[in-house]
Amino acid sequence: MKILVLASSTWAFYAAAQVYDTQNSITAIAGTANLSQPADTLGNYYNYWKLLDNGTTWDLTRSDRMPVTSPKVIPMLGSKKKAIIEPSRTAFITVDMQNFFLHPKLSPAAVKGRNAVQPTLNIMKAFRENDMKVLWVNWGIDNFDLVTLPPSFLDGFSTNHQMNTSFCTEMGPLTEDNGTVVDVGKKLCRGSWNAQPWGSLYPSMVEGLASGTDLYFNKNRLSGLWGAQTPLGLYLQESEITTLFIGGVNSDQCVWGTLIDAYFKGFDVVYVEDCAATTSPWYAEQMVRYNADGNGFLANSTYVVEALKA
Numbered sequence: 325m326k327i328l329v330l331a332s333s334t335w336a337f338y339a340a341a342q343v344y345d346t347q348n349s350i351t352a353i354a355g356t357a358n359l360s361q362p363a364d365t366l367g368n369y370y371n372y373w374k375l376l377d378n379g380t381t382w383d384l385t386r387s388d389r390m391p392v393t394s395p396k397v398i399p400m401l402g403s404k405k406k407a408i409i410e411p412s413r414t415a416f417i418t419v420d421m422q423n424f425f426l427h428p429k430l431s432p433a434a435v436k437g438r439n440a441v442q443p444t445l446n447i448m449k450a451f452r453e454n455d456m457k458v459l460w461v462n463w464g465i466d467n468f469d470l471v472t473l474p475p476s477f478l479d480g481f482s483t484n485h486q487m488n489t490s491f492c493t494e495m496g497p498l499t500e501d502n503g504t505v506v507d508v509g510k511k512l513c514r515g516s517w518n519a520q521p522w523g524s525l526y527p528s529m530v531e532g533l534a535s536g537t538d539l540y541f542n543k544n545r546l547s548g549l550w551g552a553q554t555p556l557g558l559y560l561q562e563s564e565i566t567t568l569f570i571g572g573v574n575s576d577q578c579v580w581g582t583l584i585d586a587y588f589k590g591f592d593v594v595y596v597e598d599c600a601a602t603t604s605p606w607y608a609e610q611m612v613r614y615n616a617d618g619n620g621f622l623a624n625s626t627y628v629v630e631a632l633k634a
């Protein structure tokens with residue numbers, strides 16, 4: 325009888341603050357949220373930021389719970405001025421910097437995307453030197469994907485609204501400026517030439533994969549983190565990576581899709597402006613910067629590379 329009375333008074337205590345009238349939600353919320361913790365600690369025991377230095381610096385290291393090596397202070401471009409990151413839990417993701425999207429003969433309009441290559445190479449070098457992972461996240465359709473891809477995707481990636489020009493159809497030969505003829509291969513199909521990273525990015529990836537500083541992930545939607553789980557998502561979870569610097573093409577499509585899913589799933593997202601670009605109208609890029617600033621941080625590779633040397 326006494327136990328029942330205690331239980332119902334506990335219930336009344338929590339019920340005032342609860343939306344759901346289930347015992348489970350009370351247990352879950354009471355076990356994680358702690359409103360007596362300092363107000364500048366945002367989050368719970370497992371996933372939190374600390375706001376430092378009068379609201380100018382966000383500490384993303386989760387260092388109460390997880391070990392730190394040598395955290396770095398990264399100056400940001402947007403409304404959040406600085407972030408402190410733990411290198412061993414931070415990765416750089418480059419999305420879709422593939423021949424299909426960047427080669428001048430396959431995507432003549434992608435001038436800004438090609439300009440993002442050198443900054444991307446620079447930030448990747450700095451990440452590798454700090455034992456921070458470089459993650460290549462690219463379209464790489466396989467036979468199983470072909471069976472399950474929705475009609476909207478098949479239509480969007482065709483040139484005639486029919487299957488025979490969509491994913492994994494032969495794109496024919498291409499003649500480079502020096503006369504070399506390459507087999508462009510099947511459209512964004514896993515292993516094809518057009519799905520390889522463009523230009524000097526390709527040898528950079530091959531070298532990074534061989535030396536273990538880089539990892540490569542195929543994706544079958546715009547986002548590399550959609551749905552319940554993807555290979556990239558599983559890798560990030562198992563490696564306890566919390567913080568993602570993100571670039572690539574197109575910034576408002578596959579980069580944005582990956583960034584917003586990462587944000588939804590609780591990762592810290594940093595949009596690296598000069599490592600990203602789009603062929604879409606200017607307002608699409610503005611949307612990405614506006615919302616990435618709200619959801620996370622905006623960065624420039626130049627400042628990131630400098631900060632990582634400190």
Ligand SMILES: *[C@@H]1O[C@H](CO)[C@@H](O)[C@H](O)[C@H]1NC(C)=O
Pocket residue numbers: 358359360361362
């Ligand atoms: C809540 O936070 C305070 C202050 O950080 C701490 O002393 C206390 O142990 C926390 N309570 C729980 C249940 O985690």
Ligand SMILES: *[C@@H]1O[C@H](CO)[C@@H](O)[C@H](O)[C@H]1NC(C)=O
Pocket residue numbers: 378379
């Ligand atoms: C903290 O920042 C606020 C503005 O956000 C400012 O008014 C205040 O003077 C600052 N305090 C210190 C000690 O710098």
Ligand SMILES: *[C@@H]1O[C@H](CO)[C@@H](O)[C@H](O)[C@H]1NC(C)=O
Pocket residue numbers: 486488489
């Ligand atoms: C695709 O199929 C249509 C017939 O439905 C045909 O007219 C067209 O030439 C085909 N295109 C290619 C690239 O095979």
Ligand SMILES: *[C@@H]1O[C@H](CO)[C@@H](O)[C@H](O)[C@H]1NC(C)=O
Pocket residue numbers: 500501502503504
């Ligand atoms: C021709 O140009 C392509 C693209 O720049 C390059 O990959 C290839 O090695 C070149 N081939 C020769 C024979 O120079």
Ligand SMILES: *[C@@H]1O[C@H](CO)[C@@H](O)[C@H](O)[C@H]1NC(C)=O
Pocket residue numbers: 401443598624625626
């Ligand atoms: C960002 O870095 C690029 C070089 O990658 C530089 O040209 C540009 O001016 C920088 N932008 C800002 C806002 O600092």
